[in-house]
Amino acid sequence: MKILDTLSKLEQGVDTSKKVKIYLCGVTVYDESHIGHARTIIVFDVLRKYLESKGTEIEFIQNFTDVDDKIINRASLENKSAEQISNKYIENYFTDFDGLNVKRATNYPKATEHISDIIQFIEKLIEKEMAYSTKNGVYFSVSKFSDYGKLSKKKIDELQSGARIEIDEEKKDPLDFAVWKLSDTDPTWDSPWGKGRPGWHIECSAMSIKYLGENFDIHGGGRDLIFPHHENEIAQSESYTGNQFAKIWMHVGMVTIEGEKMSKSIGNVKSIKHVIDNWGPNIIRLFCLSGHYSKPIDYSEELLKENLIKWRQVETCHYELIHANNENGENIDELIKKISNDFDCALEDDFNTHLALSSFFQLVKESNRLAADEKLGKENVGTIKTELKRMLQILGLKIPEISNQEKNEIDELIKNREKARTEKKYQDADIIRDKLNEMNIELLDHKGQTIWMRKEKIKAEK
RNA sequence: GGUACUCUGGCAGAACGGUUAUGCGUGAGCCUGCAAAGCUUAUACAAGGGGGUUCGACUCCCUCGGGUACCUCCA
Known part of the structure; x- marks a missing residue:
């Protein structure tokens, strides 16, 4: 399988002959998950299901960011502890994504449960003189990492002219970012530098390396994470290990809403609860897979409706196959083989789910055509059923069982x-x-x- | 302002330097007691604007324009 790597901008092969290790940046648990989260997570869900269907073992790690100012703010707003807030939204996360038929990751590490790993990580960065402590916290020294900016294709001197950099006299360079923040406001942990909490990016470096090793196969997330999050992760991790971090960076495009960006200030955020309630999991999954993962996708009634119609055809196909008993069926084994192969090829080539879906629908159409022509014979039903089942499984689509x-x-x-x-x-x-x-x-x-x-x-x- | 990605027919969305994408929609038909569903068939002849390379570009290059994301620890 080949995936377009954000870092090298080249299609890189994934070695599927051995265990494939994937780290996906999950959600910050301070609010409900939305359709944008759903897209990223569904894309990776199908990726792992496809590879697993080919017999490849997958180790899939997805973190929860449960230390963050947004959580703390929310907690003080609701008069609760940060832990109560993050627990609530972790629970909420599982309800949503189980509802979307997303297979659970191998592990969901949390920042708060890896504080000692993070401290150990920071200590080594300081030891290597890649980080330094000030009276506000510990900062990563961007200028010491010569490759800084390689993922997001940014140049350090251009970044410095940016207007939004906070002025902190203690930092050696305005670009330096916190790996440990000193603070007395809970939640806090003791550290060699004083009471405080980890910075945003350090958890992913520490946890991905802990679970997947220094050089794992795929690191993923939404496109918006390229900078600064993933850029900083690379800087920290490669400084820490002295080796290349992830082999492939795979970024999923944003979801826009009726052509507009999704944002709280516009008030057009579509929560997963809302979309499942209205459209059900299958149509949402089809929608999320309907474009190439790397490109933006627009959420609109029209598109959802189109996917609804397609889903109806799938349902029809499923039930036609159950009842099929025509005497003289048409032999279409060769055709099914071709469709099946096209489906796989589409996914092998930079995970083109849109193309794979066209093969899937081609199978559905073909089957429905035979049913309409009364040529859905007992012999050919088996072939179609097997293939349909395989594709449904990979795509994570489910037709409800009936007692x-x-x-x-x-x-x-x-x-x-x-x-x-x-x-x-x-x-x-x-x-x-x-x-x-x-x-x-x-x-x-x-x-x-x-x-x-x-x-x-x-x-x-x- | 910078960086990245992107701009194909009413909509969604592919491939390929020269050939029909495909799906949805729409029209007609088949099936049906009637519906619904499904099927068949017809329909778009498209490439953001402008240049260039080429015998030939949607496909390569330049430029202008539109869109999306990000531009740092936090609004």
């Missing part, structure tokens, strides 16, 4: 409707159909048989 009891009930009602129809009692037949509709069951009248489909209820559809 046998419910199935029997449905079959019974359909039988009654068929009876009414043959007797031309159409009013009676329609009453039964309406009743089934209320159970979210739609009927499909084929020539020989009526089949039923449980369509996911989508609030936004009405």
